[in-house]
Amino acid sequence: MKIGLFFGSFNPIHIGHLVIANTMAETTDLDQVWMIVSPQNPFKKQKNLLHEFDRYDMVQQAIADNAKLRVSDIEFHLPKPSYTIDTLTVIQERFAQHEFVLIMGSDNLRHFEKWKNHDKILKYFSLYVYPRPDSEATQWDNHPKVRWVAAPMMDISATFIRRCIEARQSIRYLVPDDVIAYIERKKFYQ
Known part of the structure; x- marks a missing residue:
């Protein structure tokens, strides 16, 4: 199988994440998309980050009906x-029967040179890149391992959603109903 790896904090998972994951699964040559819940992104602060098991559970609920x-x-x-x-290396070793592709937004491609061993990522893996608002051209735009995927441009941020919850404002239509119920039940982000 050819599998796309979509990394994220998913704090919380929202419609933007789901639209991108589904677009990649339905409109490219990928057989599946695996959403990799990152416990700690080296480029993000830990503040307001829910425990990884809670974020995992929210992703699981959000995608339960999509094979x-x-x-x-x-x-x-x-x-x-x-x-x-490091994660790509472990996944490739553990699931050697599959081919893996890294899914990323064009905003991340702009800062790709800051990633640890970015040259090795490009040597061994293809990148499927989706558009993000306000993205600029990069040195990798025409790289043979970079494939641009036409996907809806989503400008929804988990930060905005957390602020809405904190202010007791509705997040309906931004987050799946099952995830909203989970957030309310656990009193997250309040």
């Missing part, structure tokens, strides 16, 4: 912070 999407806790068992190259 082409899976959630993975593989980074929970790796040293922190999580570096993409």
Whole structure:
């Protein structure tokens, strides 16, 4: 199988994440998309980050009815912070029968040179890149391992959603109903 790996904090998972994951699964040559819940992104602060198991559970609930999407806790068992190259190496070793592709937004491609061993990522893996608002051209735009995927441009942020929850404002239509119920039940982000 050819599998796309979509990394994220998913704090919380929202419609933007789901639209991108589903678009990748339905409009490209990928058989599945695995959503990799990152316990700690080396480029993000830990503040307001829910426990990884809670974020994993929210992703699981959000994608439960889609056979082409899976959630993975593989980074929970790796040293922190999580570096993409290390996770990719472990996944490729553990699931050698599959071909893996890294899914990323064009905003991340702009800062790709800051990633640990970005040259090795490009040597061994293809990148499927989706558009993000206000993205600029990069040195990798025409790289043979970079494939641009036409996907809806989503400008929804988990930060905005957390602020809405904190202010007791509705997040309806931004987050799946099952995830809203989970957030309310656990009193997250309040």
